[in-house]
Amino acid sequence: MYTEIELKLRVRAADVSRLQRRRLIKSLSISPAVNQKLYSVYYDTGSHDLRLKDIALRLRRDGKRWVQTIKGKGEATAGLHQRYEWEVPVLHARPDLTKISDPAVLSLFDNARLRESLHPIFTTEFNRSKRILRLASGEVEFCLDRGTITAGDASISFSEIELELKSGSSASLFQLAVDLLAVIPFRLENRSKAERGYALAAGSEWLPQKASPVNLRPGMSLGSAFGAITASCLNHLLSNESGMLEGRDVEYLHQMRVAVRRQRSALSIFSPLFATDSNSIARELRWLARQIGSARDWDVFVTETLPLILSAFPQHSGMLALRDQCEQRRLHYASLGRGAVESKRYIKMMLKLGERISAESGSSLAGSHLRDELESDSREKSLEEFAGELLTRRHDKLKKHGRKLKGSGVRELHRLRIAIKKQRYAIEFFVGLYPDEAPRCYSQSLTKLQDILGKMNDVATMERLLGELPGCEDDLAVQQAIGVTLGWGACLALKKKRELGRAWKSFYKTDPFWQ
Structure with a gap:
């Protein structure tokens, strides 16, 4: 058994020949290229019991020999995959569980029904060109794979x-990826071939993904906590990337925007503690937030707000014309957002964050390389103390905002909404440090406030977006429609402001669960 650490990069077939013509890979090679034709069969039960356990059982033919591989539960962040792997030669293209000598692995197959129900689910067939590269800080196995995944009639x-890291630090993988990006474009691939095969077999596309819980435990170091939180944010972002680029559903973009906001919040929480400068990453995150933020604003207005108003004025010609103009703006900003996510700048940012995570978690075959970046006074603080002080500080700030609630204008309410959002993200990050039910009432109160303030902010955003529409002053019907829309927004804002007062009183009575 060993831990496999590899970075996966998705490339276009048309770019492969360009890579092969460049000298980068050849100049780093310390072995000739070995070409293989690999055929693999993945086994599971009809209800995918192994997949539910995060286990992959594969039989691979390499030349005339068959190798049985079992891959255990692992993690993937910014294209970097880490998982346990067990391999053993077998005689035929059928699972031979008697070959398993590791008791921990054998226990995964202790169910007789499971063993008897194993059958082929999907296959992969591809050509692999493999060589060993020597880098400044270790050795890496470079594999170029081209082929197909087949499940039934679908492929x-x-x-x-x-x-794949053979020796040294995983930072070398990310630096090599940056060098490759100067040669050909690529995307970071967080899904293994097995995950793509299972999705194909199920006939399902990758649905919009919400943030997964962060697995923090009492006693963790601040550096490890930062790495775990950042990994959660990046996985949230990358799991929605393909759907956003394909334009399948506006929810993909929504989730990407939430992921960026969570990552910016995590950076603001931890960056003051680190001796190294995090401003460059923060700048890149602000850039991405701006690029996809405008697209999301138009999505909300066109797909959520306008339909409510149109339902009350279905035959109003100005409303229909306004909708068409707004849809064109929405498509324009959606295109700009996709362009940003498709850019090399975006990929470089993902690689930089991925490298930072791997450094914090000590992903290295040469031992732990956890960065000793924390200032001395911070290193003495436990994660629980750090989280409690942060939540208290932000809670006190919220109460100060609340004292001025009655006279608050648009800007003050916007600042309150941001403060609430930051507190919610912090609770989501640190919730694993507290008993299961402890944060429930406090979080529900924050959610209620955020929802109300979010609707009020949508109204303010709507006014700004309508001001961006060109040439409306020459169309009387559209001008009337804009007036109707603004009037509807003003009524909604008044209603929400009354709700805000009641929700704030409820929140004020809620005790902080961490104290």
Whole structure:
């Protein structure tokens, strides 16, 4: 058994020949390229019991020999995959569980029904070009894979690069990826071939993904906590990336925007504690937030707000014309957002964050390389103390905002909404440090406030977006429609402000669960 650490990069088939013409890979090679034709069969039960346990059982033919591989539960962040792997040669293309010598692995197959129900689920067939590269800080196995995944009558093709760490620090994988990005474009691939095969077999597309819980435990170091939180934010972002680029559903973009906001919040929480400068990452996150933020604002207005108003004025010609103009603006900003996510700048930012996470978690075959960046006074503080002080500080700030609630204007309410959002994100990050039910009432109160303030902010955003529409002053019907829309927004804002007062009183009575 060993821990496999590799970085997966999805490339276009058309770019492979360009990579092969460049000297980068050849100049780093310390072994000739070995070409293989690999055929693999993945086994599971009809109800995918192994997949539910995060286990993959694979039989792979390499030349005339078959190898049985079991891959255990692992993690993937910014394309970096870490998982346990067990391999053993077998005689035939059928699972032979008698070959398993590791008791921990054997226990995964202790169910007789499971063993008897194993059958092929999907196959992969691809050509692999493999060589060993020597880098400044270790050795990496470079694999270029091109082929197909097949499940029944369905199949998909793929071209990808796998950079597997053989020695040294995983930082070398990310630096090599940056060098490759100067040669060809690529996407970070967080899904393994097995995950794509299972999705193909199920006939399902990758649905919009919400943030997964952060697995923090009492006693963790601040550096490890930062790495775990950042990994959660990045996985949230990347799991919605393909759907957003394909324009399948506006919810993909929504979740990407939430992921960016969570990552910015995490950076603001931890960056004051680190000796190294985090401003460059913060700048890149602000850039991405601006690029996708405008697209999301138009999505909300066109797909959520306008339909409510149109339902009350279905035959109003000005409303229909306004909707068409707004839809064109929405498509324009959606295109700009996709362009940002498709850019090399975005990929470089993902690689930089991925490298930071791997450094904090000590992903290295040469031992832990956890950065000793925390200032001395911070290193003495436990994670529980750090979280409690942060939540208290932000809670006190919220109460100060609340004292001025009656006379608050748009800007003050916007600042309150941001403060509430930051407190909610912090609770989501640190919730694992507290008993299961402890944060429930406090979080529900914050959610209620955020929802109300969010609707009020939508009204303010709507006014700004309508002001961006060109040429409306020459169309009387559209001008009337804009007036109707603004009037509807003003009524909604008044209603929500009354709700805000009641929700704030409820929140004020809620005791902080961490004290």
